[in-house]
Amino acid sequence: MGGEFTHAGAASSELKTILTGLGISADLVRRAAIATFEAEMNVIIHAAAGVINYSVTPDKIQIVVSDMGPGIPDIELAMTEGYSTAPDWVREMGWGAGMGLPNIKKNSDELRVESVVGEGTTIEIIISKKEGDACEGE
């Protein structure tokens, strides 16, 4: 994926279907899908290419999204709600509101962001399958 809006969201949709098929609760699936969708959109908006890897264990869902994009110079700033570097054409598609990383953080129990300017960004999303570890939002 990357730079291709036509199929944007397809990878997250596939992950959602797989997690649902594994019998994971609807709320956890929804949180994983939203976090992955936002990460996928970041790759499509900012990077030439990217990869999603995920694993599911009895304790957690781990999703790792790596891209070959421009990197994030200031991760703390990028985590600020409303801060966006997306171009106008992305906003016209309904994205670029500056809520991507904050939204990923909201739906994760653990979030790690590693980025090298000029090389790319990797984010690791952990969603705990233990009840009560995060706000369920229901």
Add this chain to the structure above:
Amino acid sequence: MTLGRIAEILDAEFLVNAGDPNTEIESVCSSDLMSDLLHFSARPKSLLITGLINNQVVRTAEIADINAVVFVLNKRPDRETVSLAEEKGIWLLVTRLSRYTACGRLYGEGLRSCTEEDGCD
């Protein structure tokens, strides 16, 4: 409130009929910004009212478990977007009303925002 009743209130036309019109909708969200929907508003068994008509609306609805989307100002999505909604089982409706009026009518009939009663934040 059922989707059938919502269609009556909004004088809306069904573009994608995804099942039983007696499907219950519990809350409504309205935005043209997808991340705002995912962050603040979207809840299961909800309806989205939007002026955005690209396939990202359907993807967002699918990911966030939004059951139905109403497009305002008589704006109609392209065939690809309609096909995606059919594939994913998401209702699509179109109304000639504005977002403001559509939201006002449903609020007046008792439907409330997705963000209300959300104690998460």
